[in-house]
Amino acid sequence: MNMLVVLGSPRKNGNSETLAAAVASGFCNKSGMAGTVAETVRLNDLAIRPCQACGGCAKTGRCVVSDDMTALYEKVDAADRLLLVSPVYFYALSAQMKAFADRFQCRWSRRYLLRQRFRQGEDRLGCLLSTAATKGTRLFAASELSARYIFDAMDIPQGPSFLAPGLEGRSDAKTRPDLLNEALDFGRKLAEQSAE
Numbered sequence: 277m278n279m280l281v282v283l284g285s286p287r288k289n290g291n292s293e294t295l296a297a298a299v300a301s302g303f304c305n306k307s308g309m310a311g312t313v314a315e316t317v318r319l320n321d322l323a324i325r326p327c328q329a330c331g332g333c334a335k336t337g338r339c340v341v342s343d344d345m346t347a348l349y350e351k352v353d354a355a356d357r358l359l360l361v362s363p364v365y366f367y368a369l370s371a372q373m374k375a376f377a378d379r380f381q382c383r384w385s386r387r388y389l390l391r392q393r394f395r396q397g398e399d400r401l402g403c404l405l406s407t408a409a410t411k412g413t414r415l416f417a418a419s420e421l422s423a424r425y426i427f428d429a430m431d432i433p434q435g436p437s438f439l440a441p442g443l444e445g446r447s448d449a450k451t452r453p454d455l456l457n458e459a460l461d462f463g464r465k466l467a468e469q470s471a472e
């Protein structure tokens with residue numbers, strides 16, 4: 277079973293990357309699970325043009341733009357577990373994650389215009405990991421709603437989210453052993469858990 281971790285923060289080794297690494301480690305080290313592997317990509321290092329709304333995908337379900345997304349579509353399509361990782365920016369996903377997500381309009385076309393389902397009945401799950409500095413009640417609401425429709429377009433059942441408020445400085449998550457353990461456990465459970 278494989279996991280793809282898509283990092284949406286521009287901050288290397290920041291809070292969301294730290295927690296994502298713990299999730300991946302829990303996933304890979306789940307005792308008794310042979311062959312669990314995780315691959316991580318950092319969106320900020322890639323060239324990803326925002327969706328041009330050209331409609332080019334409507335007939336094929338494929339994006340006509342040629343950039344670093346071409347390889348990412350293959351990785352997402354091959355993923356059994358997909359972890360989308362983003363800090364909260366102005367109560368929503370980071371720009372890096374939003375640009376990546378909008379490029380899945382081609383998969384929305386595949387599912388809803390072309391009526392083609394993808395890897396149906398297979399054990400797949402998509403999860404959101406998000407961090408934020410404050411602790412407001414609706415802090416993650418927009419990101420979770422957005423993630424729900426991103427996974428829907430990808431045709432991946434949505435799994436649980438890992439949400440970590442109260443993290444501001446780059447190394448705050450590293451000083452929270454409780455949170456790191458929760459993230460490890462979250463990763464372990466993703467190796468066991470199936471979509472309902």
Ligand SMILES: Cc1cc2nc3c(=O)[nH]c(=O)nc-3n(C[C@H](O)[C@H](O)[C@H](O)COP(=O)(O)O)c2cc1C
Pocket residue numbers: 285286287289290291292293363364365366367368407408409410411415443444445446
């Ligand atoms: C442009 C920007 C916008 C932000 N907006 C919010 C916000 O709306 N609410 C909040 O609680 N934190 C906000 N933050 C703080 C980050 O979500 C927080 O520091 C997070 O832990 C950063 O994660 P990272 O270390 O993985 O980059 C913002 C930070 C930046 C740079």
